[in-house]
Amino acid sequence: MSSSRGNPGADNAESELLDxxxxxxxxxARNEKTVDDGFxxxxxxxxxxxxxxxxxxxxxxxxxxxxxxxxxxxxxLAALAYFVMPVDFIPDIVAAFGFTDDATVLMAxxxxxxxxxxxxxxxxxxxxxxxxxxxxKN
Numbered sequence: 114m115s116s117s118r119g120n121p122g123a124d125n126a127e128s129e130l131l132d133x134x135x136x137x138x139x140x141x142a143r144n145e146k147t148v149d150d151g152f153x154x155x156x157x158x159x160x161x162x163x164x165x166x167x168x169x170x171x172x173x174x175x176x177x178x179x180x181x182x183x184x185x186x187x188x189x190l191a192a193l194a195y196f197v198m199p200v201d202f203i204p205d206i207v208a209a210f211g212f213t214d215d216a217t218v219l220m221a222x223x224x225x226x227x228x229x230x231x232x233x234x235x236x237x238x239x240x241x242x243x244x245x246x247x248x249x250k251n
Contacts, residue, residue, distance in 0.1 A: 141187045144194040148173070151197035160242060165216045169196060170238030172223055175230045185226045192222035 176189035
């Protein structure tokens, strides 16, 4: 029995809130806050220890780009939020395996949306990480 007895519009409002098209903005906003609060803090600590630092930073720049479509931003923000979250399926302190789940989630997301990651995102990532521009690599 519904708790909205006596208020016929409440059932409809509840079903609308459970509709994914209404949940996405809230979930995306929560992921965006998580990423904003923790991404660069974590990158400073771990960038030299993870082989996917450049891809993660490029994903961050792509997710922050207003020209990136919302569904792509949502995908990248979800993967980046997982990377930032302190609770992992495999804790980051586990030697050799700690970042494998983060890398898997992030690489899967990037694989889905890679066509939206522009050279400007990759160059900004390299610059932020103190790496030479791509055309200067050996």
